[in-house]
Every structure is written in structure tokens, then in C-alpha cells.
Amino acid sequence: MDNLNEFSLRQLQYFAAVAEYGSFRQAAFRLEITQPTLSHQVATMERALKVQLFERTRKGINTTPQGRELLLSARRVLEEAQGFTTQAALLSGGGIGTYRLGVTPTLGPYLLPHILNPIHNNHVDLKLYVRENPPSELETGLINGQHDLILTTLPIMSSELIVAPLFREPLKLALARDHRLADRLIINRGDLLGEPVLTISEHHLFHRQITELCEEVGAPVLRDYEGTSLDTLRQMVVMGMGVAFLPALYAKSEIRNEEELRVADVEGINVVRNHALVWRNTSPVSSFYKQLSEEIKTIIETSLASDILPVNLTTNREKLLKTKPKTN
Amino acid sequence: MDNLNEFSLRQLQYFAAVAEYGSFRQAAFRLEITQPTLSHQVATMERALKVQLFERTRKGINTTPQGRELLLSARRVLEEAQGFTTQAALLSGGGIGTYRLGVTPTLGPYLLPHILNPIHNNHVDLKLYVRENPPSELETGLINGQHDLILTTLPIMSSELIVAPLFREPLKLALARDHRLADRLIINRGDLLGEPVLTISEHHLFHRQITELCEEVGAPVLRDYEGTSLDTLRQMVVMGMGVAFLPALYAKSEIRNEEELRVADVEGINVVRNHALVWRNTSPVSSFYKQLSEEIKTIIETSLASDILPVNLTTNREKLLKTKPKTN
DNA sequence: ACTAATGATAGATAAAATCTATAACGAATT
DNA sequence: AATTCGTTATAGATTTTATCTATCATTAGT
Numbered sequence: 001m002d003n004l005n006e007f008s009l010r011q012l013q014y015f016a017a018v019a020e021y022g023s024f025r026q027a028a029f030r031l032e033i034t035q036p037t038l039s040h041q042v043a044t045m046e047r048a049l050k051v052q053l054f055e056r057t058r059k060g061i062n063t064t065p066q067g068r069e070l071l072l073s074a075r076r077v078l079e080e081a082q083g084f085t086t087q088a089a090l091l092s093g094g095g096i097g098t099y100r101l102g103v104t105p106t107l108g109p110y111l112l113p114h115i116l117n118p119i120h121n122n123h124v125d126l127k128l129y130v131r132e133n134p135p136s137e138l139e140t141g142l143i144n145g146q147h148d149l150i151l152t153t154l155p156i157m158s159s160e161l162i163v164a165p166l167f168r169e170p171l172k173l174a175l176a177r178d179h180r181l182a183d184r185l186i187i188n189r190g191d192l193l194g195e196p197v198l199t200i201s202e203h204h205l206f207h208r209q210i211t212e213l214c215e216e217v218g219a220p221v222l223r224d225y226e227g228t229s230l231d232t233l234r235q236m237v238v239m240g241m242g243v244a245f246l247p248a249l250y251a252k253s254e255i256r257n258e259e260e261l262r263v264a265d266v267e268g269i270n271v272v273r274n275h276a277l278v279w280r281n282t283s284p285v286s287s288f289y290k291q292l293s294e295e296i297k298t299i300i301e302t303s304l305a306s307d308i309l310p311v312n313l314t315t316n317r318e319k320l321l322k323t324k325p326k327t328n
Numbered sequence: 329m330d331n332l333n334e335f336s337l338r339q340l341q342y343f344a345a346v347a348e349y350g351s352f353r354q355a356a357f358r359l360e361i362t363q364p365t366l367s368h369q370v371a372t373m374e375r376a377l378k379v380q381l382f383e384r385t386r387k388g389i390n391t392t393p394q395g396r397e398l399l400l401s402a403r404r405v406l407e408e409a410q411g412f413t414t415q416a417a418l419l420s421g422g423g424i425g426t427y428r429l430g431v432t433p434t435l436g437p438y439l440l441p442h443i444l445n446p447i448h449n450n451h452v453d454l455k456l457y458v459r460e461n462p463p464s465e466l467e468t469g470l471i472n473g474q475h476d477l478i479l480t481t482l483p484i485m486s487s488e489l490i491v492a493p494l495f496r497e498p499l500k501l502a503l504a505r506d507h508r509l510a511d512r513l514i515i516n517r518g519d520l521l522g523e524p525v526l527t528i529s530e531h532h533l534f535h536r537q538i539t540e541l542c543e544e545v546g547a548p549v550l551r552d553y554e555g556t557s558l559d560t561l562r563q564m565v566v567m568g569m570g571v572a573f574l575p576a577l578y579a580k581s582e583i584r585n586e587e588e589l590r591v592a593d594v595e596g597i598n599v600v601r602n603h604a605l606v607w608r609n610t611s612p613v614s615s616f617y618k619q620l621s622e623e624i625k626t627i628i629e630t631s632l633a634s635d636i637l638p639v640n641l642t643t644n645r646e647k648l649l650k651t652k653p654k655t656n
Numbered sequence: 657a658c659t660a661a662t663g664a665t666a667g668a669t670a671a672a673a674t675c676t677a678t679a680a681c682g683a684a685t686t
Numbered sequence: 687a688a689t690t691c692g693t694t695a696t697a698g699a700t701t702t703t704a705t706c707t708a709t710c711a712t713t714a715g716t
Binding site: 006007008009010012049050051052055056057062063064065066068069070074076080081083084085087088089091092096097098099100145148160280282284285 | 425608
């Protein structure tokens, strides 16, 4: 890998031109350089390679057998170089190639099925390499370059990241079929007083939202039985261990109301998750990411309008969270 | 093919190194250049391509999605370039690759079968692209670059050619089976007086040798029936139209004595064809050609000793031919 | 707050590419 | 035999490019 300083792409190009036109003068004319320059460059390459490429006579040149062999290789190099240029031109706008998208396990599996197809239709040469990571790792993973963008839950602390809010996702209350509130048409926040609430493990940002909500309504959180995923949480509700707040998209995707669970809204509480697309402010295709976020927002507002809330002003709760230090 | 001036092989190499080591400083250290040089070159390439390859942060770099895509192409270019270098190193000695060998139709088909295999054994990576040409075209074809070397009959006039004599080929007398001389054990030059002799068309150098020989021995040349090839000449002898002088290697290869023809030596005449390997004095692999000629000479003297004569001093006749102008 | 990383920048210097002018040589033409 | 034309090579000046040294600015970790 070290002996590349022996010759340059330009010299290869000159070499190929001389072989093609069979004359230094003619080739120099086509290359729009002078003949001495061309002669000098070819001679330099010959000296570097220790291979004579042409026989010079006073009436023109002959390509040597060695020259003919090397011409084939030279053309392959030039072709690859041309391909490189072409690809660079294609890529300069963004939207082409493989982008590494990080998602949280409590959102990704339930949102991506709705948006990947439309995105692919808009950008046929865009490939998304999706990786699930605990939300705490998403932000650092983005900062240190493991991801190109992430689809995550707010808040985002780092000032070197750009945040494009996508939508707000309400929380639903999940009840076992035989729960005392299971058949109530309307559940009020007062109904939850003293009701044991299950939650997901504290590594998820979601955890803290639930505990704060429970404090508000006076419901005890069952800390000894924290689920490791939304799915285990659901199973524990089915078994009658308590009720649980579940994200609306999870409920839509994984729970059919007719089965063992009832899913209900609670009047008088206003807890949502804020989801956003996030990327580094140093990214050279920032504007492409911005465009992508707009497209995702449109897709969601079209196909999931009944399940989510559009982005609006930051709530008091979120303001509070954003200013608290050490949240990560 | 014009936009190759946008970047250099060296820049590709730098780009690949930065991506590999994940740091400008580290890569610069490995490349044994300074970090500003490296930064400058990469930045220059980014500007030329209009694609940002890296995100720079104060703790290092991230390769952009575009950079990752282009890295693959860049590596392909570098690989081809490496292949070019490797091949050049192989070729520098000569003896590798395809060489264009011109031969005369009155020698090539009968000599080459004996020498191609041994040559191939000595030079497994040498390929000979053999083309038959009328001898008058061989010399000019060599001079103007259609051939790399030629296997031809002397004399050679051009001063810009190098001649390596290979062997001398005697001429044999071919007679029809029912010819009056057919059963003579020894044929003298005197026996040929008045005997009609067939010859090949005058485009072949061979023609003039025969007519001069016939003048000497007092045999008439049948000019109205000149064969277009040695094979037609043979057929005419079979039909009893006359006798003919045929090169020894042709006779060995194409005539079985038991058939319709008798092949005899004639005492008292000394006509041979001088064959040589010839190449341009400008050829950079002159020494390889010289070596090749020695090998051919050895092969011939080993396997065809009874049919040919080794090279020796120039005969009077040949001297005469060489000094005559306009032989071509 | 300090130290040790990182990459960027400015300016000087070294190296390489290019150009102009001309030489040298061969072939074709006068 | 002289002349002209077309070819590549060579020498030296000039422009362009690559490189280096020295330094800055910012960030992470102590």
C-alpha cells in the first residue's frame, strides 16, 4: 500500500491518451497540454515503473508489449476512478446510501412499520440500517458516531444535537379483563387513587414519566415488579398484578381490545411522550434530515391521526424535564 | 474522462487512511506526513467532490454516510492502482505478456510446430500472437509497429532492425514419382540442364533465389505456372509439370517420400535460405529477444539437426544479395 | 483550573507540473 | 542535395501544488 507514490492518476490518463492517439503531439493536443509536458510525465512514469511503455521514433511511437499489457490495467484504474467521481456527484445531495438509524425499543417496533414503506417510496436509493438501543445509549451513541440519526423520546440534552419533533404519543391505561374498572366507559383520574401501577424498568426514560404521573394521581408504583419490556408489562397486567400505562402506538400495535386486556383513556391526565428525529449539528446533510423529519411527520399525521397528537408547544412538564440536569 | 483532475490517487489514499484510523493525527502519523498536510488534502478533495467525507469534532472524526459509501469506491480504485504497480514490476524484465510475431507463410507453418512448445516451457507467461504475412510485408510491418518481432528470411535491409540469424535451410529437389531422375541415388547439378523448374509466385523472396539458381545450372523456369503457395507448387510437381526446389522444412513436414513425390538433394549446388529473428533496435526488451533467439537456435539444432545447417559465415551469394538495393 | 487530546489556519518553503523556446532527427518533397 | 515538415527530446523559467512549522481554538478528562 506504500508504493502508490510511484505514479498519479493524471499520468495514467496521459499514458492512455498517448497509446490511444499513437502520438505524443496528437495526445497533447487532445489533452490540452503541451507536448513537452506530456513527454515529461510519461517519461517520469516509465522511470518510476522501470518499464518502457513506448518506443519513440522520429515518425511517431509504438506501444511496447509491456505498454499494451499495462494499458489494460491503466484503463481499469481510470474506470474505477471515473466511477468514484460519478458516485460522489450522486451522493452530494444526500438521500442516497446507507444511514444508520437508532430507535428505542419502546417506540421503534411499533412506529417503523408505519413509516418505512412510504419513506422508501420517496427515496428509493436510501437504505436505513436500523438498530435498537436503550434510550440512554441512543443519545451518546449518536454523539460518538455509532448512529447517523436517532428516533427517540424527548428530552434531549446535548447542545450539539439538532432535534426535530415528530409527534406526541398519549399514554393509555391497560387493565385486566376482570379488573374492577374494566367495564367503565369513562375513567377519571380520581379512579386511580390507590390503584397499584406496574411500570417498566428504570433504564427506560418511560419509567420516570410513569412514576411522576403516579405521584400526581396518588397511585402506588409496584417497584418490585418492573417489567423488562412493554411486552412483559402487558403480561403482568393480564395476570392481574396491577394496571399499567402503555404508549398508544404499542397498544394499537400489540393489543386487541377483545382479548384479555382492556385499553382505556383516563380523563383529566395529560401525559404524553414526545418523539423526535435527532442528529448531530455537524452533519453535512442536516437539511436532508430536516426534510426527512417533515416527511415522517406528514406520514404519521396522515395514517395515525387518531392515535397520536400533533406536535405543539412544550408543556410545563416537559419544560421542567428539560431544565433538570443529570437526566441522562 | 475529463473530470479526473478533481482528485489524485494520493488523496484517495489519504482519505482511506483517515477513515481507517478514525483520526487525522493518527492517520498522518501512519502516512508519515504532518497533520496539516493531511487535513488540507482531504479538505481539498471534499471541496472538489462537493461531498463532505468526515464530520470533524474536537474529539476526533465521524465518517459521514457519504464518506462510507465513497470509501468502498476509493478502496477499489486503490486496489486497481496497486494491481497496476504489481503488474508493472512483473513486466519490467520482459518475457511476460503477449508479443506479436510475424512469420512468412513459407517457413512459419513448418518451423513453429517444432519450437512453440519448448518456448512455452521456458516462458510460461509468454504468449505469442502469430500472424502470417507475405515476406515483403513482414519487414515494413515490423518497422511500422504491426509486429514486435518477425521470423523471416534474410536479407534484411533496414538499418533500424536487429537481426539474429537462426539457421540455414537447404533446398531440396522435388520430383514426380515417374520422373526420369526419380530413382537416381545421386543427382548432380549437371542433371538439371534443360529440366523445367516450377517456382512460387514472385511476391515471395523465395522466388528470386530459385530463378538465380536455375540460371546457374541452366534450367528453364516455367514462369507461366507459378504456384501461389508451396502446396500448389507440390501439386504441380505431382502432375508432372516439372521439378521444383522446396525448402527442407517444408519437405520434412508435408511430404512423405513414399507417396507421389521423391525428394532428393542435388550435389554441387549450395542454395540455402537464411532465417533469422528480427526486431526493432528501439525495442526496450532487445536483450529478451536476443535470449529468445538463442533459445530457438538451440531448439532447432537439437531437434532438427539432420534437416538444417547451423548459422555460419555469410556466403558470397548472400553478400551479393545484401548489397543489392531495392530487394524489397 | 489545568493538561492533553483533537482538527483548523496562516505563512514559508520545497517539490512538481507546466510552459516557451529550441534542438535533434527522419521522411518526404523539391 | 537541399529544404521543409513532422516527430520527440531537452533546458530553463514560471506557475501551481504539496508540504512543513508554528500556532490557534475547542473539548475531554483530571
